[in-house]
Amino acid sequence: MTIDINGLSLKELKDLQSQVAKAISSFEDRKKKEALAEIEEFARAKGFSLAELTGVTVARKRAPAVAKYANPADSSDTWSGRGRKPRWFAAALAAGKQPDDMAI
Secondary structure (H helix, E strand, C coil), X not given: CCCCHHHCCHHHHHXXXXXXXXXXXXHHHHHHHXXXXXXXXXXXXCCCCHHHHHCCCCCCCCCCCCCCEECCCCCCCEECCCCCCCHHHHHHHHCCCCHHHHEC
């Protein structure tokens, strides 16, 4: 496959560059997954899990936090009470509302 890059516009060159970067990343990810699968299979054949051999524990994914507060103006806009306060929550507090007023 031969591409005459001298005849391409700047936009076409940038598009090509983006496509190449994505292809490289995809290729590397595929190769890493293949290598990991081979290593896991080898460990299983020896009677171990990969985590046992490496001492690395697999992190468990946390369930999403349950919403505790809802925006009075738009009930679909919610907040769990964790992390930074949303602007609507801070504005409601400044306007004199209590957190219990916005509780779900």
